[in-house]
Amino acid sequence: MSKQTRDSTAPVPPDRGHLLTEQPNARSVSLDAMGTLGCLELINDEDAMIAGAVRDQIGHIADFTDRVIASLRAGGRLIYLGAGTSGRLGVLDASECPPTFQSEPGQVIGIIAGGDRALRLSSEHREDERNGAHEELRQLALSEHDAVLGIAAGGTTPYVLGGVEFAKSLGASTGLLTCTPIGKPAWCDVLIAIETGPEVLTGSTRMKAGTATKMTLNMISTGAMVGLGKSYSNMMVDLRATNDKLRDRGARIISVICATSRDESFALLDRARNSVKHAIVMHRLGIGHDEAETRIRDAGGHLSKIIGARTNGGAS
Structure with a gap:
């Protein structure tokens, strides 16, 4: 049986023409004549909605x-x-x-x-x-x-x-x-x-x-x-620093919350096995990694329940 014969006997699919996503856009009827700039401007205008x-x-x-x-x-x-x-x-x-x-x-x-x-x-x-x-x-x-x-x-x-x-x-x-x-x-x-x-x-x-x-x-x-407590203020404190970009971001988060220098923040991150949240709890409470783990677990992961909420854009 040829491909043409198989196609001719295939069941007719449901008509989806009534769906908005399948209907023609009146603003793009001349899409093929708009030129590159006109085409992109129209796409951008539509995306703005x-x-x-x-x-x-x-x-x-x-x-x-x-x-x-x-x-x-x-x-x-x-x-x-x-x-x-x-x-x-x-x-x-x-x-x-x-x-x-x-x-x-x-x-x-x-x-x-x-x-x-x-x-x-x-x-x-x-x-x-x-x-x-x-x-x-x-x-x-x-x-x-x-x-x-x-x-x-x-x-x-x-x-x-x-x-x-x-x-x-x-x-x-x-x-x-x-x-x-x-x-x-x-x-x-x-x-x-x-x-x-x-x-x-x-x-x-x-x-x-x-x-x-x-x-x-x-x-x-x-x-x-x-x-679930994966952020503190607007910072991703559950980040695990597994590459240079994330180590840099993690150290900056620690510096903001703990008011530590960049070098101090990297040292904290190393002690905390690259966990930003653990590093913050360890520093703020003066405890080790295992106790920080317990405190975080008991707080349901919410850092604000351990060190208080951050206010006015500064450290809590």
């Missing part, structure tokens, strides 16, 4: 973030589930949590249709498999302590919808992030529907929808980690 669209959903984003905080406090996980660009953004956000917040690598997980290979090579056909994520989710042994966020710009991706529905059946708290208005499915606890509108390049949801998704995931993971 995204922050407001995300803000319109801030209540729902906060609702899901609070659920994530509760899950992580209970020893559970945050799991992102997506295909294509949506999946890649989920994996990206998950991978940034350990170096930024010293979270365990398995605490925030990104799952993408097609697996790690799909991070570099397109595997769009995998997104049509409604049961495609089931085995990977089953292997994670999901429970009521976990929070799962499905990411689907158009809100129709079978891989994502089927995966989140399956996660709900296993007891997980569930959310769905879309970039077009849809009705909230029965298996979805929180719907985040950001109206990004038609793309400059029709249907290319890696653009505005991707930007809105990245902003939202930044908010969820950062808000959750701040809620």
Whole structure:
């Protein structure tokens, strides 16, 4: 059977033309005649609308973030589930949590249709498999302590919808992030529907929808980690200094909070086994690493409960 014959007998896919993310953008009808500067100015103008669209959903984003905080406090996980660009953004956000917040690598997980290979090579056909994520989710042994966020710009991706529905059946708290208005499915606890509108390049949801998704995931993971005590004031005090850039940043954080010189801060960091939070507690309380570990654990990770809140931009 020829490829042409196989294609002619393939089932007709659902019509997605009603979705805002699939509709043509009236402002970009002449995109191919605008020239480079005009094209880029239009893209920039369209991108400028995204922050407001995300803000319109801030209540729902906060609702899901609070659920994530509760899950992580209970020893559970945050799991992102997506295909294509949506999946890649989920994996990206998950991978940034350990170096930024010293979270365990398995605490925030990104799952993408097609697996790690799909991070570099397109595997769009995998997104049509409604049961495609089931085995990977089953292997994670999901429970009521976990929070799962499905990411689907158009809100129709079978891989994502089927995966989140399956996660709900296993007891997980569930959310769905879309970039077009849809009705909230029965298996979805929180719907985040950001109206990004038609793309400059029709249907290319890696653009505005991707930007809105990245902003939202930044908010969820950062808000959750701040809620867990991973920051002190606006500083990432759970940072572990594993390279020169992070050692420099860690030393500067210690200097701000402890009013120590740069050299003193590096010495503290060395004594604290490259943990900024431990270095601060050790210095402020005049204790060793093991006792600092106990104090941090007893405070639930919140540095302000140990040394007090930072006020007026200076040391506490």
